[in-house]
Amino acid sequence: MCGIIGYVGPREAEPILVEGLRRLEYRGYDSAGVATLTGKKMHLRKKAGRVADLSKFLKDSPAPGTVGISHTRWATHGAATDTNAHPHIGGPNTVAVVHNGVIENYSTLKKQLIDQGVEFHSQTDTEVISHLIAQKLEETDDLVESVRQVLTMLKGTYGLAVVSPKNPEMIVGARLGSPLVIGVGENENFLASDPTALIGCTQRVVYLKDHQLCVITDTDFHIYDEDHEKVSVAVQNIDWDTGDASKGDYEHHMLKEIFEQPEALENALRGRLVDADNTALFGGLNLTNRQLRRAERLILTACGTSYHAGLVGEYLFEEYARMPVEVEYASEFRYRNPPIDQHTICIAITQSGETADTLAALRESKRKGHPTLAICNVVGSTIAREADGGVYLHAGPEVGVASTKAFTSQVTTLAMLALFFGRLRHLSSLQGAKMIEDLRALPDAVRQALKCNDEVKRIAEKYHGVSNMLFMGRQYMYPVALEGALKLKEISYIHAEGYPAAEMKHGPIALVDEETPSIFLTPRGSVFDKVMSNLEEVKARRGPIIAIASEGDARAADYVASKADEVIFVPDVPEYLQPVITSIPLQLLAYHVALLRGCDVDKPRNLAKSVTVE
Numbered sequence: 001m002c003g004i005i006g007y008v009g010p011r012e013a014e015p016i017l018v019e020g021l022r023r024l025e026y027r028g029y030d031s032a033g034v035a036t037l038t039g040k041k042m043h044l045r046k047k048a049g050r051v052a053d054l055s056k057f058l059k060d061s062p063a064p065g066t067v068g069i070s071h072t073r074w075a076t077h078g079a080a081t082d083t084n085a086h087p088h089i090g091g092p093n094t095v096a097v098v099h100n101g102v103i104e105n106y107s108t109l110k111k112q113l114i115d116q117g118v119e120f121h122s123q124t125d126t127e128v129i130s131h132l133i134a135q136k137l138e139e140t141d142d143l144v145e146s147v148r149q150v151l152t153m154l155k156g157t158y159g160l161a162v163v164s165p166k167n168p169e170m171i172v173g174a175r176l177g178s179p180l181v182i183g184v185g186e187n188e189n190f191l192a193s194d195p196t197a198l199i200g201c202t203q204r205v206v207y208l209k210d211h212q213l214c215v216i217t218d219t220d221f222h223i224y225d226e227d228h229e230k231v232s233v234a235v236q237n238i239d240w241d242t243g244d245a246s247k248g249d250y251e252h253h254m255l256k257e258i259f260e261q262p263e264a265l266e267n268a269l270r271g272r273l274v275d276a277d278n279t280a281l282f283g284g285l286n287l288t289n290r291q292l293r294r295a296e297r298l299i300l301t302a303c304g305t306s307y308h309a310g311l312v313g314e315y316l317f318e319e320y321a322r323m324p325v326e327v328e329y330a331s332e333f334r335y336r337n338p339p340i341d342q343h344t345i346c347i348a349i350t351q352s353g354e355t356a357d358t359l360a361a362l363r364e365s366k367r368k369g370h371p372t373l374a375i376c377n378v379v380g381s382t383i384a385r386e387a388d389g390g391v392y393l394h395a396g397p398e399v400g401v402a403s404t405k406a407f408t409s410q411v412t413t414l415a416m417l418a419l420f421f422g423r424l425r426h427l428s429s430l431q432g433a434k435m436i437e438d439l440r441a442l443p444d445a446v447r448q449a450l451k452c453n454d455e456v457k458r459i460a461e462k463y464h465g466v467s468n469m470l471f472m473g474r475q476y477m478y479p480v481a482l483e484g485a486l487k488l489k490e491i492s493y494i495h496a497e498g499y500p501a502a503e504m505k506h507g508p509i510a511l512v513d514e515e516t517p518s519i520f521l522t523p524r525g526s527v528f529d530k531v532m533s534n535l536e537e538v539k540a541r542r543g544p545i546i547a548i549a550s551e552g553d554a555r556a557a558d559y560v561a562s563k564a565d566e567v568i569f570v571p572d573v574p575e576y577l578q579p580v581i582t583s584i585p586l587q588l589l590a591y592h593v594a595l596l597r598g599c600d601v602d603k604p605r606n607l608a609k610s611v612t613v614e
């Protein structure tokens with residue numbers, strides 16, 4: 001899941017490419033590079049490390065030219081070195097290629113090329129593409145035709161951009177599995193992995209579909225389908241202003257996005273709660289009430305944090321819509337072949353809308369004829385476009401790799417969907433009215449919850465040196481325990497596990513010792529006593545305990561406070577909305593612990609924001 005951006009026009013390409021790479025850096029930050037053309041001359045500059053390292057390098061050795069392609073990398077094949085950085089060159093400087101994806105048959109192709117005497121410089125799969133195109137170019141002297149022919153030899157996924165001094169007026173792009181979008185300008189055009197790279201350049205875009213190839217010049221662009229037939233496409237407008245994706249006054253995107261949650265939830269709720277019918281309303285489901293009423297089962301499929309939101313969704317739909325739900329890891333679901341009856345709706349949950357496994361799981365369900373919906377944050381993303389219908393979160397850009405506001409927006413949207421499906425079934429009008437009241441009060445409850453920041457920071461100072469942490473919850477709190485553990489793992493690199501609290505005594509309790517803090521989610525609710533027994537079991541083994549409890553809950557104030565080493569109080573909300581409130585202190589804990597350990601909070605090692613490879 002790398003980031004690609006290309007430019008052709010009257011302006012110097014380098015500054016446009018570097019700014020675009022900065023905006024795409026959340027997709028991968030192992031190395032970066034550019035290749036520009038001045039007529040028949042190619043200028044290649046690439047560096048291991050961040051875009052900032054490349055930018056420093058370019059200060060001493062600029063890359064001139066008004067045509068260029070560039071790349072920021074998340075390594076799939078070969079370590080993060082200067083040599084493995086993209087662009088990769090084919091022939092004697094005749095072709096430069098940047099690629100996002102995985103070429104599965106690269107080793108076979110590489111062997112054939114080596115047998116033909118081709119010399120390789122990197123360990124990447126991508127370099128194979130450069131050499132193949134260079135060979136075809138020798139034969140055809142036509143860059144577009146050469147790329148087209150080489151695509152037929154590749155197995156795997158790609159979003160790629162190619163330039164050559166032989167055709168210095170153009171950039172050729174192609175997409176299969178990895179996102180690619182054309183940015184349409186005035187006498188200039190762009191190519192990018194996603195529209196965020198084009199903020200400040202143009203808001204007019206064309207999304208490439210799988211198996212499409214495009215040719216962009218300064219004055220025009222053409223798109224061809226698999227049979228190399230020209231296809232006409234609609235140019236779309238993106239309503240995204242630059243303010244959204246900046247850090248504002250915050251030190252990190254993650255902290256900004258944590259504190260943006262009240263507004264993000266207000267955006268998710270806006271115009272979707274209908275007092276007249278005491279239900280929720282969604283304009284983009286594109287399914288008839290008949291299809292929705294006849295649905296007998298839901299499959300929620302996703303990855304990572306979105307999967308955890310799906311687990312909360314399971315509790316919500318079972319309780320408020322009385323519907324059986326299965327929550328599936330998309331990466332497993334796409335290759336499993338479960339018998340699914342026809343009255344099943346498949347819902348893909350995804351912040352980016354580009355996660356390869358979730359896209360494949362959605363396509364698998366469509367192939368089997370199930371209506372598909374997407375709960376997604378990125379407008380115009382592949383999953384949003386391919387699902388039959390869906391719901392946008394309207395949470396605004398989420399740049400920090402660790403997902404925060406998308407999670408609470410996903411849970412809130414799932415609660416509204418449970419209300420919607422419930423009101424089509426068994427949920428009474430009064431119950432609907434109560435849920436609407438609860439949901440409307442949620443953004444302010446989150447504002448209140450954010451006030452625990454200083455308290456959480458103090459607790460982080462106490463525990464940021466540990467090597468392991470356990471997170472425990474029951475019922476609606478179980479997915480939150482998983483999410484809390486994931487947040488801590490992914491940005492502080494502390495080994496953390498989330499468990500259904502009662503599961504501890506079946507093994508994991510052996511991990512408990514005085515060096516391993518346990519986070520217990522003990523808000524007011526139906527299983528409070530049960531989870532407190534589990535807390536006592538850990539207490540008995542002298543494990544340090546941090547509890548998350550409900551404000552104004554006398555029993556918590558007494559009992560929990562008497563047992564736990566630290567208690568973080570959060571606003572008291574109905575049990576089914578507690579996942580939104582209790583995840584706030586867990587997000588802040590991960591943030592402060594990571595900061596105290598000197599970790600890069602927004603760009604944690606080995607990760608990327610949008611996982612577009614399998």
Ligand code: AGP
Pocket residue numbers: 303304305306349350351352353354355358401402403404490608609610611
């Ligand atoms: C969460 O903090 C991670 N960034 C990751 O687990 C993420 O949730 C997962 O990759 C799914 O991404 P998506 O929601 O964009 O599909």
